[in-house]
Structures are given as C-alpha cells and as structure tokens.
Amino acid sequence: MTEGEKTRIVAWSMELRSVHERLRKALAITQEAVASGAPPGRDLLLFCHGFCAALTGHHEGEDRELFPAIAAEHPELRDTLRKLEQDHSMIGHLLGGLQAAVDQAAGPEELARHLEGIAAIMESHFRFEERQLLQVLETLALDADPGRVFGPL
Template identity: 65%
Template sequence: MTVPDESERLVAWGAELRAVHARLRAALTVVREADGSDAVATRDLLLVCHGFCVALTQHHQGEDRQLFPAIAAAHPELRDTLMRLQQDHSMIGALIASLDAVAGSDEHGSISRHLDGIAAIMESHFRYEERSLISVLDALALDAEPREVLGSL
C-alpha cells in the first residue's frame, strides 16, 4: 500500500468536499424525481426524503463539529465566513424540521414546497462554501476521517 505524501493528503479535503456536495446534489435529484412521480406513494417519498435529510444534516454537523473549528484555528480571518456557513446550516436544519412537521400530512404539494426551500438554500450554501473554502481546504492539515468530518453519503 502506498501512503500519499503530505501534499496529496491535504489536497484531498477540497476534493472530498466537492465530492460530498455532488453526492448530496444527486440525492436531492432522486428525491425530486420521486416527488414528481405519480407511482411513488407519499410514504415512499418520505422515506427517500428522510434519507437525504439525514445525510445533509450529518454533513453539516460534521463540518460544524470538526472542519470549521480546524479552519478557524488555521485561518482566523475566515471566522465571519464560517459563521455565515453555520447560520446556513441552522436555516437548513429549520427547513428540515419544518418538512418533518408536515411529513405526516400526506400532502405532496406541501412536501414539494419544503423541498424547494431546502434545495434553494442548500445550493446557495454549497456554492458559497466551495468558493470560500476550497483553497483553504487544499492546504488544511486536519488529521481526521473524511466520513466523520463531511458525512457518510
């Protein structure tokens, strides 16, 4: 087994973030396709949606718990950026909680509206995060398991 040199390991954080975001975007697409299908029962849609929401929540919790503190320690000038990203995490968490609250209503339209809100904030958040942090991540020394830091999706 070949052990990557330090620069290869460090660059992996930026690539890993992009890959996780791509997988979350793809998972949202699956949820949206299920939402638009007449063949998918509401309870099945909720099951698919729940999996996506759990993955997105775990991703944000890992960033808040491990990634952002490491970035803040190495780059104090990014504290405002990290605070804005954490506010996005809270907003998305509130939207997910709202979705959970209407989940039992069997209203496809209500689920769609909630997914629209989550999708809009998530995409804006991902783009801002990637623009603001990829170069920092490419040089970040963080000795941690990527799945613990960025989620398991």
C-alpha cells in the same frame, strides 16, 4: 512534505466537492419521487429521511470538525464560518419543516414546495462554501476521518 501528505491535503477540497455532489443527487432523487405524483409512501419516506439525515450529518460534521480546524489555521475566516454555521441552522429548520410534512403525510405539492425551498438555500450555501473554502481546504492540515468531517455519505 511526502506525496501521501500532499494527497491528503488536496483530498479535503475534493472530498467537499464530492459530498456536495452526492447531496445534490440525493435531493434530485427525492424531488423526482415527489414529482412522480405517487401518494406519500414508504419509498418517499425513505428518500426524504435519507436526504435529511445525510444533509444534517454533513453540516454537523463541518460544524464539529472542519470549521474549528479552519478557524485555528485561518482566523480571518471566522466571520465566513459563522455565516456558514447560520446557513446550517436555517437549512436544519427547513429540513425540520420537510420532516414534519412527511410525518403528516402532506401531499406532493406541499412536499415539492419544501424541497424547492431547501434546494434553493442548499445550492446557494454550497456555492458560497466552495468559493470561500476550497482553496483553504487544499492546504488544511487536518488529520481526521472524512466521515466525521463531512458526514456519513
């Protein structure tokens, strides 16, 4: 194995951590915008839309690119991958609720409740995913664009 191949292999675990951290920061910025008490306006709409799009893109990339590659090399993880995909579906539903609230110009309290629910599930999901997959990602042979695998962040 060349040094470049080793770097790419280890980079998948580092990339997952990095993407999760960027999504946590995007959520925090969105929560801060809501907590400021300003009426829902263009900035808040942009924060919510950007966060929703980034998290959705991340999960779609994992479902499309990453999880099939892991399942092929580690069939013993198929139940874990199904659980993660179920989480993605649940988070997608919660994001849809947030988007509907934003579209209906919901007040800051309602938006904060949506974001709090998303934050709780997202953090639980990220921690489980990292516990289950980081070691696997350090040895995963996947030749793909990180933007397709983890979403365009």
